[in-house]
Amino acid sequence: MSTVEKALEHLKKGDLDQANIHIKRVKASESAEDILLLGEEMMQLGFMEEAKDLFQHLLAMYPGEGELILSLAEILIDMDQEDEAMLTLEQISPEDDMYPSALLLEADLYQMQGMDEVSERKLLQAKNILPDELLIDFALGELYFQQGRDLDAVSSYKKVRMEHREIGGINLDQRIAEALSASGQFEDALDYYEAAINEKLEINTLFEYGLTAYQAGKFETAINKFDELKELDPEYHSLYIYLARSHEQLEDLDNALKIVKQGIKYDQYNKELYFYGGKVGLKHGLTEEAESFFREALAIDPGYLEAALTLMKLLMHEERFEDVLETIDNIKKYGEDDPQFEWMSAVSMQKLEQYEEALKHYQTAYNSFNNNQEFLEDYGFFLLEEGDRHTAREIFSKLLQENPANEEYILVLERLDENPNLSL
Numbered sequence: 460m461s462t463v464e465k466a467l468e469h470l471k472k473g474d475l476d477q478a479n480i481h482i483k484r485v486k487a488s489e490s491a492e493d494i495l496l497l498g499e500e501m502m503q504l505g506f507m508e509e510a511k512d513l514f515q516h517l518l519a520m521y522p523g524e525g526e527l528i529l530s531l532a533e534i535l536i537d538m539d540q541e542d543e544a545m546l547t548l549e550q551i552s553p554e555d556d557m558y559p560s561a562l563l564l565e566a567d568l569y570q571m572q573g574m575d576e577v578s579e580r581k582l583l584q585a586k587n588i589l590p591d592e593l594l595i596d597f598a599l600g601e602l603y604f605q606q607g608r609d610l611d612a613v614s615s616y617k618k619v620r621m622e623h624r625e626i627g628g629i630n631l632d633q634r635i636a637e638a639l640s641a642s643g644q645f646e647d648a649l650d651y652y653e654a655a656i657n658e659k660l661e662i663n664t665l666f667e668y669g670l671t672a673y674q675a676g677k678f679e680t681a682i683n684k685f686d687e688l689k690e691l692d693p694e695y696h697s698l699y700i701y702l703a704r705s706h707e708q709l710e711d712l713d714n715a716l717k718i719v720k721q722g723i724k725y726d727q728y729n730k731e732l733y734f735y736g737g738k739v740g741l742k743h744g745l746t747e748e749a750e751s752f753f754r755e756a757l758a759i760d761p762g763y764l765e766a767a768l769t770l771m772k773l774l775m776h777e778e779r780f781e782d783v784l785e786t787i788d789n790i791k792k793y794g795e796d797d798p799q800f801e802w803m804s805a806v807s808m809q810k811l812e813q814y815e816e817a818l819k820h821y822q823t824a825y826n827s828f829n830n831n832q833e834f835l836e837d838y839g840f841f842l843l844e845e846g847d848r849h850t851a852r853e854i855f856s857k858l859l860q861e862n863p864a865n866e867e868y869i870l871v872l873e874r875l876d877e878n879p880n881l882s883l
Contacts, residue, residue, distance in 0.1 A: 462488075463497045470506055482509060486516055498530070507538050523550065525557030532564060541568055559585040563598060575606055593619045597626050604634065609642035630655050633664050640667065645675035662692050673701050681705040696726040700735055712743040719752075730759040734766045746773060762793035771803055780807035798827035802834055809841055817841065832858060839871075848875060 466481035485497050498513035514531040521527060528551050535544035545568055551561040566581035579602060586595045600615035613635055620631040636651035652668035655661075669684035685702035688695055699722025706715040719736035726732060733756035740749030753770040756763055767790045774782045784807050787800050805820035821838050828834035839854035852875050859868040 461493070463493050463500075466497060467500055467504075470501065470504060470509075479509075482513070486513065491517060491520060502530075502534060502537075507534050510534050511538070523552065523555075525551045525555035525561070529557050529560055529564065532561070536564075536568070541571065544568060559588050559592070559595075562588075563595065566598060566602070570602060570605070575602065578602055593622060594626070600634065600638075604638055607641070609638040612638040613642070624658060630658060630664075632658060633661075633667075636664075636671070637667065640671045640674070645671050646677075649675065649677070649680070660691075662688060662695060665691070666695065666698060669698065670701055673705055676708075678705040678708045682709075693721075694725050696722065696729065698722075699726070700729075700732055703735065703739065707739060707742075712739055715739045716743065716745075716748075728759055730756045730763055730766070733759065734763070734769070737766070737769065741769075741773065746777070749773065757790075762790060762795045764790065764795050764797060767795070768797065768799060771799075775803060775806065778810065780810045783807045784811075798824060802828060802837070805841070806837055814845060818845065829857075830861075832861065843871070851875070 462481050462484050466478050466485060469475070469478035469481060482497070485494055494513055494517055498510045498517070501507075501510040501513065511531065511534045514527055514534060518524065518527050518531065528547055532544040532547045535541070535547060545565065548561045548565050548568075551558055555561075562581045562585040566578040566585070569575075569578040569581065579599070582595055582599050582602065586592070586599070589595060596615045596618045600612045600619065603609070603612035603615060616631055616635045616638065619626060620635065624631055632651045633655035636648040636655060639645075639648035639651065648671050649668070652664065652671060655664050656668060665684055665688045669681045669688060672678075672681035672684060682702060682705045685698045685705065688698050689702070699718055703715045703718040703722070706712075706718060716736060716739050719732060719739065722732050723729065723736070733752045737749045737752030737756065740746070740752055750770065750773060753766050753773070756766040757770070760766075767786060771783050771786050774780075774786065783803055787804060791800070801820045801824035805817050805824055808814070808817035808820060818841075821841060824834065825838060835854050835858050839851050839858065842848075842851035842854060852872065855868050855871050855875075859865065859872065862868065
């Protein structure tokens with residue numbers, strides 16, 4: 460057994476004292492090839508500190524050797540010594556064959572530090588040296604994709620895709636599809652998703668395929684892909700709301716609600732799924748079921764403002780004004796507030812004949828809704844009922860300015876002008 464093999468055997472056993480004895484023997488008496496072999500094997504085993512020492516020893520024997528410098532830099536990166544790795548890479552001469560590889564590694568380091576512009580410059584510099592090196596195009600594509608420069612990423616990826624379907628375990632069709640989808644080119648992305656799925660069926664890619672089809676308005680395709688995903692992994696929670704929405708877009712409300720209920724079985728604390736189920740229920744005319752969904756959403760998140768507002772609008776429509784006020788009180792306990800609360804409170808208290816409180820809420824809501832026609836009508840007619848004809852005149856005059864042809868506003872103002880003391 461060679462000294463290198465003995466050193467590795469002791470390392471694998473965890474006998475570091477004996478391993479170090481043999482490592483020193485290798486450094487002192489073995490060839491550079493054996494030292495390099497031992498260093499590379501120790502890198503693979505994760506003994507970075509020992510590997511670092513060996514490569515530094517080799518560099519002392521062969522100063523400026525680009526391949527050794529690059530290996531040492533990689534070790535330093537694995538040891539989270541990025542600054543030292545950067546200084547090490549700078550030792551590689553531009554005339555060295557390893558210089559483009561050093562530029563690629565520098566680009567990775569700068570990207571890790573959030574210095575994307577410098578990273579891009581390093582990659583373009585490497586591209587200028589090796590214009591046909593597809594690995595550089597791939598690195599540029601990854602950088603652009605991470606930056607959100609999706610069309611630039613697509614351009615780089617497509618150059619690689621002409622010769623390779625996959626690099627470093629990354630499917631090029633999937634990457635192109637993701638970048639096209641992110642740029643809003645949903646239909647163009649679908650063919651690449653199809654190619655990626657045909658190459659390797661992967662559930663996340665299948666979900667993205669279905670989502671992109673949904674965004675492209677290809678709802679039948681979306682349903683097919685989400686159904687396929689549901690068969691593969693029924694606990695993939697994110698699929699249910701988009702599958703339900705796809706059915707809704709095709710006016711298939713029965714299946715939309717069915718899918719919502721299926722999703723809730725697997726994701727019973729998903730407030731968005733309950734809320735969406737409530738909206739579908741309303742659209743389907745199932746008001747009791749819709750209310751139940753909204754209340755379940757609020758049970759999960761009592762401060763869920765959107766669900767509370769939608770529930771209150773339903774209660775207003777059903778003239779359940781006490782329930783409206785109770786819902787407002789409940790959500791305010793959780794620190795939520797919205798100008799619509801004042802408007803709904805005003806109308807509810809008016810209907811419950813709590814006129815003084817109603818007026819206070821109308822006056823507060825006016826600050827937010829003084830250009831909202833529906834609110835101004837509510838406020839204006841309330842003022843007429845309460846006998847505040849002066850303020851009512853101001854409100855209806857404002858309404859008439861916005862809608863000069865409205866006969867109701869004209870009639871109200873004419874009657875006010877004919878007899879200022881007349882109750883309407």
